[in-house]
Amino acid sequence: STEDPDLAESTPLATGVSGELTIFAAASLTASFDELAEAFTAENPKVTVHPIVYDGSSTLATQLIEGASADVFAAANESTMADVAGAGELSGDSSIFVTNTLQIAIAPDNPEKITGLTDLTRDGLLVVLCAPEVPCGAASQELLDLDGIPLTPASEEQNVKGVLTKVGAGEADAGLVYKTDVSAAAGAVDGVDIEGAERAINNYTIGVAASAENPEAAQAFVDFVLSDAGQKLLGSFGFGSP
Amino acid sequence: MTGGTVSGSAVSGSLVSGSLEANLLIRRGEFTLDAAVHVEPGEVLALLGPNGSGKSTMLAAIAGLIVPHSGSVSVAGRTLTRVAPGTRTLAVVPEKRGVGLLGQDPLLFPHLDSLDNIAFGRRSAGVGRTAARRDAADWLGAVGLAGFEGRKPSQLSGGQQQRVALARALAARPDVLLLDEPMAALDVETAPMMRRLLRERLADQGIATLLVTHDVLDAIVLADRVAILHEGTIVDEGQKDRVLGQPRNRFAAALAGVNLVSGVADADGVRLPDGRRFEGSHPNERSPQDRVPGDQTQAPHAHAAPVDAADRGTPAAAIFRPSSVRLSTHPPDESSATVLERGSANCWRSTIAVLEPSSGGIACRLADDQGVTVELPPARVSELGLEEGTEVWLSVDPADVTILGTR
Amino acid sequence: MTGGTVSGSAVSGSLVSGSLEANLLIRRGEFTLDAAVHVEPGEVLALLGPNGSGKSTMLAAIAGLIVPHSGSVSVAGRTLTRVAPGTRTLAVVPEKRGVGLLGQDPLLFPHLDSLDNIAFGRRSAGVGRTAARRDAADWLGAVGLAGFEGRKPSQLSGGQQQRVALARALAARPDVLLLDEPMAALDVETAPMMRRLLRERLADQGIATLLVTHDVLDAIVLADRVAILHEGTIVDEGQKDRVLGQPRNRFAAALAGVNLVSGVADADGVRLPDGRRFEGSHPNERSPQDRVPGDQTQAPHAHAAPVDAADRGTPAAAIFRPSSVRLSTHPPDESSATVLERGSANCWRSTIAVLEPSSGGIACRLADDQGVTVELPPARVSELGLEEGTEVWLSVDPADVTILGTR
Amino acid sequence: MEPRQTQRAGTNQRAGTIPRPLLVFAIVGLAFLILPIIGLFWRVDWAELPAAITSPEAVQALWLSLRTGVTATIICLVLGIPLALLIARSRPRIAGILRALTTLPLVLPPLVGGIALLYLLGRNGLIGSVLDVGFGFGIPFTTAAVVIAQAFVAMPFLVITLEGSLRTAGTQYETVAATLGASRWTVFRRITVPLAMPGLLAGTVLCFARAIGEFGATALFAGNAAGVTRTMPLAIYTAFNGAGVSQDSAIALSLLLIVVAIVILLFLRTWRTDVAL
Amino acid sequence: MEPRQTQRAGTNQRAGTIPRPLLVFAIVGLAFLILPIIGLFWRVDWAELPAAITSPEAVQALWLSLRTGVTATIICLVLGIPLALLIARSRPRIAGILRALTTLPLVLPPLVGGIALLYLLGRNGLIGSVLDVGFGFGIPFTTAAVVIAQAFVAMPFLVITLEGSLRTAGTQYETVAATLGASRWTVFRRITVPLAMPGLLAGTVLCFARAIGEFGATALFAGNAAGVTRTMPLAIYTAFNGAGVSQDSAIALSLLLIVVAIVILLFLRTWRTDVAL
Ligand SMILES: Nc1ncnc2c1ncn2[C@@H]1O[C@H](COP(=O)(O)OP(=O)(O)OP(=O)(O)O)[C@@H](O)[C@H]1O
C-alpha cells in the first residue's frame, strides 16, 4: 500500500479506507471486475485488492459457506446470493448491481442468416443453450416459452462458456448467451439482438460477506460498483443498469 | 581356499547352534506328510526319497514357510513351531528362526549382483556393507567364482547360479541349514569341490544340516545319517552305511545300485510271492569284500536286522548286486551244475525287458515282478546274442546274497 | 507305456526331421563361444562340459533365442540362422524353427495345469483342444504322473515339474530337440525310466537331439556321440565310448571317473612337467577287461590316437583308474620290489590332501600337481592310519595305464 | 514372547508380511481415501435421497454412464493392451518416449482435453472436417463423443498400469512358448495376457472408474443433452449448479454413482479370483 | 521368404515379439492419445505464445503446480506404497474389498471430490470443525488444500498400479530373503520395492501426472487464489473463462504444462533405466 500523499490528495473520491480486499466474483464478470478493481484502487490507493477469484457462482457460494474468507461476493443471479444469506454468510443486504440480457450468438458474418429466435428452429440448425438449471439457461427457457418457440437444443451447456466455445469453434450454428459474453468474445462470435429480450432479465447481486476481514473496504467497493463511475464502466462491457 | 578368511571375518553366532527336532503332520491336497527327524549340531542328515515324497514340504515346514497341521519344530531346545489341538498355535516367523533354506530353485535376487546376493544374509543381520561384502567376496572365492562379483544372476550360467545360492545360504550363518538338492546343476569337477566345502564349513560351524539329494554320492560324502522318505513317511533311517549298505526297501536299494527282492522269511532265506526262493548270508556273516557298494564300515551294524528262525513268516528281502547275477540263454540243466547246488533257490527264468548301456557295461532289466537288473560286460551280451524279449535263465550265488528282515 | 497311443494320435511332422548343423561364434561379456556341432536325425549328441563352458548359450542360439555374432544354424538343410559379415542377417523366429528347447529351469506355465502345459505345443500347432489334451494325458502317463492332470505347477514337487516339462517338450514334436539337464531333479528310480522313455521316443521319431548333462550316465545311456565343451570351444568329440573310454582331457577323465595326467610323449610313455614318467599300454594293445569304465566297445576306435615313436615330444596323457593305484606309507625300497620293475616310472611320492568317502570306498585326493585320486577300501585306510597330510608313496602297474596322444 | 505369524495350516502364504510400521501408513492412506466419501454420506439428506436417485433423469444418466463407460473401457482394452505391450517390449529409450507420450493426456486438465478433441474431431477439426465434408456426419453432441472423451482420458491408466505388469512379468515364459512352436498371437493370448492378468485387471478397474467419472472433456466435447450425452457426472454437475447451494441432489447422485461403482468393482473382484493365477 | 527377427547379436531380447496385427492397434491407440495434443499445437497462436507462457502469472502458477504436484506425489508414495502392499498381500476376498474402496475416489467427478473434502476438512466438516475450534486453523483455501486435493485424486492410481505389479512379482524372493534372516522391513526395502520397481515407477508417473493435471477438486476445495491455490489447471481455466472465445492463452498455458510434464516424465525414464533390473 502506497503512502504517497500526492496520490491520496489527487483522488477526490477517496474514502480513506485501507487494507486488503478479497473479492469473489462470478466468472462472467471476469474482465469487467478486473477493470473495476483497477479503478477502485486508483481511487483508494491504500487498499490492496487481491487478484479477484472468479468461478461459477455456485462454486463460490459453496466455498463461502464452507469457510472461505472473502470480503465481497458478486453473484450472477439472486438465488445463489439468497442461499449465502440464508447460511448467514452475508453481512447486511445484497444489492442488484447490473442486469444482463440475452443475445443470439452466431458465427461472425452470420452465415446462417439468423435474425431472431424463430430462425433457431430451422431444420438442420445446431443450437446450444445453457442448461435450464443455470441462470442463463433459465432465462433462455423463459424467453423461448414466452414466445412459444419449441426448441430442442443439441446440448444444454453447463455454463455460458460452453455455449460460446461451441459457437466460436463452429460446432454449433447458434446459441443463447448474455450480451456481455458476446462483447467479451471480441469478434470470435457475433451477437444478434432478440426482440423482447428484456422480458427475461438476469440480475447480478453483490454484497459484503459475513466473514469479511475488511468490511469497510468491502462496503467501499460495493459502493463503488453501485456508483455512477462503476455503473458506467460496467455498461461499457454490455451490462445494463438495474 | 579361503576358509580361514571367512572364519576370520566371522562376526558372531556360529557357536550357539543346536540340535534340530522336527515332528510334522502336513496335508497338501491328497498328499500327507507324517514324519519326524532329529539332527545333532554339526551332523548332516541326508533325506532321500522319490520325487513327490515330501522332502521339500518337510524343509518348508522346518523353515517356517508353511505351518503344519500338527507337530512341532525346535532348534537347540527353542520351540519354533508348535501346533497341537486345543493349544494356541506357535509359529516363529522364518527370519527369527536361524534356519537357512537353500531351495530346489536357486532364486537369486535378480536385481542384486553375486556379491550383494551373498552379502544379503550378513547385511540383514546388521553387519556393515563393507564387512558383509568382504565376507561375501571370500565366499565367492570359496565356491570358485572369484571374478564374478559384479555379475547379475541373469549373466551367470545355471551351475554358477547354484554355487552363488549355496554361498548365499552358507554366508548367512544359520544355526540349522536345509539344503534341497544343492549339487543338482554342478559339473563333475565342481561337485566334489562343493562337497568338500560343505563338509568343512558345516562341521566347523557346528551347523545341524538336513540335506535333500537324489545323488547317492552326496549322501555318502556328506551325510552322517540317512533317512528315506516314501510317500510322506520315513521308511528307514540310520547310519548311512547301514541304510545304503543293507537297504530295506526298493528305493534305498536303487540308490545303492543293488537289487532288492522282497517276500517273507523262511528257513534260511526269503520266499517271494511268486514262489521264487532266495538264500544267502546274513549281514554279520559276510566277509568285508562281499559287501554291496556303499557299505564301507568294518563291523556289522547294530541297526542291521538279520533273519533268524524266530523271524519266519515276517517280511524279509534278498539283496544282491546286478553284477553278481549269472545269466544264460539255456535252462540250467543244460549248463554247468554249480548254480543249482540247493534245489531251485536263487535260480529263476525271465525275459529281458530292456537292454541299455550302464556305467558298468550293459544293464539288462528283466521283465520280472520285482524288476531285477543284471549287469554284463558288452562282450558277453553280443556273445549270447541278447535282445529285448530274449528268454534267459538266471542264478545268483548265495554267497553274494544278503538276507535282511524288512521292518 | 503309451508309446503306441501317442504315435497313434500323431498329426504330422515327426517324419520330416533332419540333421542339425550349427556353427556359432557368440560373445557374452568376456566369454566367447566358438563351436560347431552336427547331429544326425535320430541321433543323440551329449554336450558335456564344466559350468559356464557355454552349453546353455549354444542351445539358446540354436533355438533362435539369441543371434550369434557370426555363424549359422540349419536343420535338414533349411537355414535357420546365418550371420556373416557383409551379408544380411537371417534369423528365423523361434516358433518357426521346429526346434524344441527344454531349459535348465522347467519354467512350466504357472497359470496352466499339467495337462494344458503339455498340450500347449500341440494346440499351438493347431490341434484341437480335445485331441491335444488326450495326447497330453498319454504323455503325462508316460512320465509316470497319471492322476496329476489338474495340478498347477505350484502344486507339484520339483521332480514332478521336471517331468511335466520333459513331457511338454516331447509332446510338441520338434524336429530337433535341445535338452538342458533334463534329469537333474529326478530320483534314482525315475531317472532310468525317463532315460528309457527318451531313448524310445527320440529314436522312434527320428529327432536330432542335443543333450546337455552333468551326469555321465545320461551320456552313456542316451548318447551316440559325445562332445566336450570347455571355455567355449569343443575340445573333444566322438563316439561316446572313445571320448569317455580314452579321455583326452581332465574334464572327460573326471566324467569317466579316471585319473588323467598330461605331459609330452617320450620313448613309450609320458613325461610330466614335474619330471614324473608314466608308462603303459596303448589302447589297441589292451585287453577288453582292462578298459576303464564307460568303454564298452569291442574294437579300438578309429578316433583313438595311440602314441608311437613318431609322436615323441607331442602332448600325451596317461590314464588310470583310482582303484588301480597302489598306495603305501613307506618308500618303495623298503616295500615289495614288484612296483618298481622299470626304474622310477609309474612311481611317485605325494601327500594326502583330502580323504573322503566315495562310492567305491574311500577316495584319497593327493596334493599332486594334477590332482590324482586313489581309491582304497575303508579297511586299508585305517590299517595304514591315513590322514590328511600323511606322506605316501604311489605306484601304478603299467598294465593298468593307457597312454594317449592329446591332440 | 516369540514373534508369531498366523496362517492357515499347510498353506504357503506368509500372511502379514508387511512391516508393522507400514501397516499404520497403509491404514492412514486408506482412511484418507475413504473418509471424504464417508463425509459425503454423513451430509446426505436421507429424506430426499430416494426421490433424487429414482428420478427418470437420474436413471437415464446412470444408464448412459454405464453404457458409455463400458464401451470406452472396451475401446481402451482393444487399443491399450497392444500399446502397453509395445511399450513393455521396446528398448528402454524408446519405451521411455512412448510412455511419456501416453501419459500426456493425463496432464491436460480435462477441459483442455475437451478443447483438443474439438480441434481434432469437431466440425472444423483436422479429422472432423474430413468426416463432416466427406460423410456428412459430426461427432460432437453424440453419444460417440462421450465415449471418445472417456476413452481419451481413461486409456493412459490402462496402458501404464498394464505396461508395469508386463514388464514385471518378463518374457521368459513367452520364450518357452515360442520354443514350443506357439505363434506370436498364441503366445499373446495364452501366455502374455494371462500372466499379466493382475495388472490388466487393475488397469481395467482404473480405466473404467476414470471413464465413468469423466466430466470435463465430455462437457466440452460432447455437450450435455439428456439421454444422449448427459452422463452421471454431468447430471451431478448440473444438479450442483441448479439447486443453489444445498447440493442435496448432487450428493444423492454421487452416492448412487459410488454404490454402482462399488458393485461393479466387487463384481470385477469375483471375476478376478476366478481367472487369476 | 523366412520370417525374420532383427536383434542385436548375443543379446537375449526377442525384439518385435508383438503379433503384427496388434502393432496396428497399438499405433492407432497411440495416435488416439497424441493426435488431439498435436491438434492443440496446430491451433496455437505462436505469436502470442511467448508472452503467455512467460507472464509472471503463468510462471507463478507453474511453480505452484510443480511444488504441490511433487509434494502430493511424495504423500501418495508414503501412504500409497504401504496400502498397495497391504492389498497385494491380503487374501483375495479382503483384497477385493480394499481395492474397490481405494478406487472409489476415481469414480467421483472431481467436483464432488472437492465437496467431499470440504465436508470432511472444511470449517463445518467432520475433522475440519475440530481443527477449526481446537487449533484455530482451517485447511481449505490454502496451499495445503491444493496438495490434499491432488493427493486425494492421484493416490488411487499409484496404489492400484503398484498393487498389480506387487502381485505379479509374487512373494518367492521375499520368502528366500526371510530364510536368510532378513526382517520384514529389510525385505520390504531391499526385495519388495526393487522388484516392483517397474510398477512403482509407472504408478508414480500416473500419480504425478494426475496430480499436476488436477482441476475440479482443487477448484472447489482449495479455491482459485493466485500464488496460493491457482495451479496451472486453474490458471488455464481462468484464462479460458477470461479471454473470450479465443482460448489462446489457455492453450498456450496447456502447452507449457505439457512440455514441462514431458521433461519430467523423460527424466523419470532416465532414472528408471538406472534402477531397473
Ligand atoms: N499345493 C499343493 N497342493 C497339492 N499337492 C501338493 C502341493 N504342493 C505339493 N504337493 C504334493 O505334495 C507332494 C510332496 O511334494 P514335495 O515338493 O515335498 O516333494 P519332494 O519330496 O520335494 O519331491 P522332489 O524330489 O520331486 O523335489 C507331491 O506329491 C506334490 O505333488
Ligand SMILES: Nc1ncnc2c1ncn2[C@@H]1O[C@H](COP(=O)(O)OP(=O)(O)OP(=O)(O)O)[C@@H](O)[C@H]1O
Ligand atoms: N548376459 C551375460 N553376460 C555376461 N556373461 C554371460 C551372460 N550370460 C552368460 N554369461 C557367461 O557365459 C558363460 C556360459 O554360460 P552358459 O549358461 O552357456 O554355461 P553352461 O555351459 O550352460 O553352464 P552350466 O553347466 O552352469 O549351466 C558363463 O561363464 C556365463 O557366466
Ligand SMILES: [Mg+2]
Ligand atoms: Mg523337492
Ligand SMILES: [Mg+2]
Ligand atoms: Mg547351462
